[in-house]
Amino acid sequence: MSQLISRPYWYLRHGETDWNRQGLAQGSTDIPLNATGEQQAVLAGKALADLFRSGQKPFSRILSSPLTRALTTAKTVQAMIEEACALRVPLEVNDELREVCFGVQEGTLMGDWYKPWIEEGFVPQDAESFHALTARAARAVNTILNSPETPLIVAHGALFRGLRSAMQLPVDVRLPNAVPLALTPNKQTGWDIEIIPLQAARI
Template structure:
């Protein structure tokens, strides 16, 4: 079988500000662009090539994917973008700084929202202008399918649908696949690939910005090998 590589986007502007981002369409910082380029160079140096790429529909991931394949000189590969690979929706916490949320709810509760597998944040109001059903990019999706706040468990269930319908069939065709995504949707993918991992271990799985996680799979999609490519100055966003 081919390789499956999962890469979290480079640092975003709200990562830098330590704000809950979720489905808000925030772009990369200059540092984030460099992180994505370093990921592309590391993949090229490792001799990994891709037949197809998947992304979310948020620009920090889409731009990271562009920069990665640009560095690899393979911008010609097909790309499929889908909302089910979006970041976990942080509900009413969206846009708020971690410090402000801790001041209101306390550190223990915020830690549970960030690292509890089944814990949902307060939901976003349906009438909020930022609610997904009010965005044109989601206009063809039934409003009751779109989240107003998610736990990591919810995110896994949402990603699993796309994994089974779109990603798994491609992997079974011996394709080399790049998935450029977000911290919690990467955790969801790891859970699907490694179902024996505990809820707590999944929730705490380290997801640095711009560090390729490389899986080698057999024909039954069982893991033969998993490794992270070495990247200088790799950092994780503390908001996750």
């Protein structure tokens, strides 16, 4: 079973896309942010910049999926922090953080196939299994966490489900677009997940 190293990290799912709005499975299809998603990325960046401005240093580097929707979100967060704090947090692209491939289901409505994909080992034609996604996500994040620097990972919803599996947390939990999470190991509960409220951001 894949397991995540017990070190703190931050996670941010990309902002909204038109396919998100329509309830379509995106997977590895490279769909850009829509106007709402661009604004969500700005708000997430402002909320995180407020943490730096308050004297905290929540993370010291940003790792992003190569897909446009995630990379645009990551670059926006980087720019918001630099604008607010005159601090440029290093950003790098990590191909292992790309979203799962849903094969023939990409571009179709999220439907009855999705839960069996997570829970029963069902794999759509030409898709990546949930087991393989979990192993890839855990391997990528464990490599990142081997550094002493705390990272912000900007990636995807299904990939975070794989990470939840590797953290021994309930898996089928939907992650909202562009809401920052702080994840901290806890000896009693396994992991604490703190949601950073966007309404705290200065607009």
